Amino acid sequence: MIDFKIGRSAAQPIDSAIEKACQGMTEPKFVWFTTTVEAFKETSEKMQQRFPHSIVMGTTSIAAFSHEGIFHDSLEVLAIKSGINCVANVLEEANHCPLKYVRRVQDAVRSLGSHGNGDTICLTATNGLIACEESVLSVLNSVLRQENIPVFGGTAGDKGLAEKTYVSLDGKVYDTACVFVLLRNLGGRIHLYRENIYKPICEPLTATKVDAFSRKVMAYDGRPASEMEAKMHALTVTQMDRAFLDSNPVGRIIGKDMYIIANDDIDSDRQTMKYHARIYENDQIVMLQPDDYRQVNKETMARIRRDVPRPAFSIMVNCLARTLLFKSEGYADEFFRSMGTALGEYIGWGGYGEQIYEQHFNQTMIAAVFE
Numbered sequence: 001m002i003d004f005k006i007g008r009s010a011a012q013p014i015d016s017a018i019e020k021a022c023q024g025m026t027e028p029k030f031v032w033f034t035t036t037v038e039a040f041k042e043t044s045e046k047m048q049q050r051f052p053h054s055i056v057m058g059t060t061s062i063a064a065f066s067h068e069g070i071f072h073d074s075l076e077v078l079a080i081k082s083g084i085n086c087v088a089n090v091l092e093e094a095n096h097c098p099l100k101y102v103r104r105v106q107d108a109v110r111s112l113g114s115h116g117n118g119d120t121i122c123l124t125a126t127n128g129l130i131a132c133e134e135s136v137l138s139v140l141n142s143v144l145r146q147e148n149i150p151v152f153g154g155t156a157g158d159k160g161l162a163e164k165t166y167v168s169l170d171g172k173v174y175d176t177a178c179v180f181v182l183l184r185n186l187g188g189r190i191h192l193y194r195e196n197i198y199k200p201i202c203e204p205l206t207a208t209k210v211d212a213f214s215r216k217v218m219a220y221d222g223r224p225a226s227e228m229e230a231k232m233h234a235l236t237v238t239q240m241d242r243a244f245l246d247s248n249p250v251g252r253i254i255g256k257d258m259y260i261i262a263n264d265d266i267d268s269d270r271q272t273m274k275y276h277a278r279i280y281e282n283d284q285i286v287m288l289q290p291d292d293y294r295q296v297n298k299e300t301m302a303r304i305r306r307d308v309p310r311p312a313f314s315i316m317v318n319c320l321a322r323t324l325l326f327k328s329e330g331y332a333d334e335f336f337r338s339m340g341t342a343l344g345e346y347i348g349w350g351g352y353g354e355q356i357y358e359q360h361f362n363q364t365m366i367a368a369v370f371e
Contacts, residue, residue, distance in 0.1 A: 001187055002083030002312040002370060006347055008064060008076045011039040018046055021077045028054050028079035030086045030181065032123075032315075034061040034349040035075040037158050040166045041173050043075060048171030051079075055088045057179050058168045059125035062157040062320045065348030067340025069333040070323070078347040083312070087111040088181035090169050091139060094132040095176045098139045105143040105180075112182045117148055118189040121368055123315065124153030126178040128165040128352035131215060133360035134278050136178040141358050149182065150357050152192055152368050154317035157351025160324060165351060188371025191308050194356055195300045195365040197322070198260055198288035202232040204253055207283045215275045216267065220285065224271035232287040237270060246321060249363050250275070253284040260288065262321060262362035276353065276362050293326075297335060301342035304369060312370040316348030321363045323350045343367055 009020035017039070025031070031051050035043050037060045048056050064076035080086075089104040112120070122144055126136055133155060140151050156165035169179040183190070205228060209219035220228040226237045233240075233248060245263035252259045264274035279285060304311075316339065326332035340346065346367070354364045 002185070003081040004313055005079050006066065006077065006313070006345055008066065008071060008074055011036045011043070011073050011075045014039055014042050014046060017075045018043065018050060021075045022050060022079070025077070025079035026081070028081045029084060030054060030080045030183070031056045032078040032347065033058040033075060034064055034347070036060065036073055037164055037166065039075070040168070044168035044173050045171050055086055055181060056170055057088060057125065057181055059156045059349055059351070060158055060166045061349035061351060062159055062323050063350065065316055065318055065336045065350065067337065067343065067345055070336050076347055078313070083186050085112060085184040085186065086181050088169055088179065090174065091136055091178040091180070092174065093176060094127060094136050094178050095130040098132070098136050098178065102139050102142060105140055108182050109143060109147055109149070112184060115147070115149070115184050120149050120182060120184040121152045121190050121192070122149050122180050123183050123368070124151055124178055124180045124355060125167045126153065126155050126355070127167055127175055128155040128157060129162060130176055132176070132178070133353055133355060137355055137358055137360055140180065150192060151355055152366065153180070153355050154349065154366070155351040155353035157320045157349065160320060185370050187312070191304070191369040191371070192356060193300065193304060193367045193369065195296060196258065196260060197291050197293035197296050198249060198251065198363070199291040200251060200258070200286040201289050202287050204284035204286050207279050207281060207285055210279055210281050212278045212280050215264065215278050216272050217275065217279050218272045225273040226266050226271050229273060229287060237266065240266065247290060249288050251286045251288050252279060252361070253286060254359070258286070259359050259361040260363045277360050297338065301339065304342040304367070308369045308371055311344040314343035314346035314367050314369045316343065316346050316365065316367045317354050318348055318350045318365045319354060319363045320350045320352060322365060343369060
């Protein structure tokens, strides 16, 4: 059985925010928190002072998500006292060379010791706006793949301004890093879910000319990428404005799965498409449009309830873009509350991407449900 508490308060003033959100939390093994960019540095330091013998890990987020709804300008805290084993560390220089720190992943696995199949995840929070997610995943999975420990996490967020994001571990704040913790559930499995609210409108196209590291595609099927994306939507390139780009991502087909990749922009040559995740040469790509997300949400919740009828608690990552979409349509609070009927008590955050297993993607909701 997992002994945990979830607390929340307004993000500022910081001392009273921590006092209220952390009420009743004593000697936890692991503390996870989200708060605003403005309050993050001081909150990180004071959270570590409050829990000096705990692993304390945090990220900035567009908002705080929980079974009680969506809350802006808030501090949200999860503290786990027992029922888990955990080991944490950080991959620094994530925008340049996270591989330098691969030994930290190896050491964490050794420190964790034994684990069973399906009872352990690597929970991550990675700085946004520096295009480092794929490099971080490569380093983590070079070790974790052999251990059958899946990566589950997200990119840090802000209020949608794309200005600055932070993550922290044990009071130290980073803006070019990935903080991670190996979490083992001693009482059961950890089930992972991924929800996609977009549907394909065409057969797959082949990415035939790419610059993967800068997340650009110059051509699909030998034709200019912007032209092909517009054509699949029965538009011209000039009609693909900001609203269209934000609402109609692309899907990367890997086996039987599809991972959403958000449009960044049309490059200055008006032919190249820029994205928020990497597309590689010969990748199969479909163009997407919004599906009936309320129906998709119902199906997701039904699947989780079947698999885990009595969850201990859950951790959610809901993309910043999805959060803004739901807010604009007056659905955000209803969505987060209704997810509590499947996830139980949960804590969540939203930023500029989601990561699960070996993939980085966008505009998706992922959840880790602890038995």
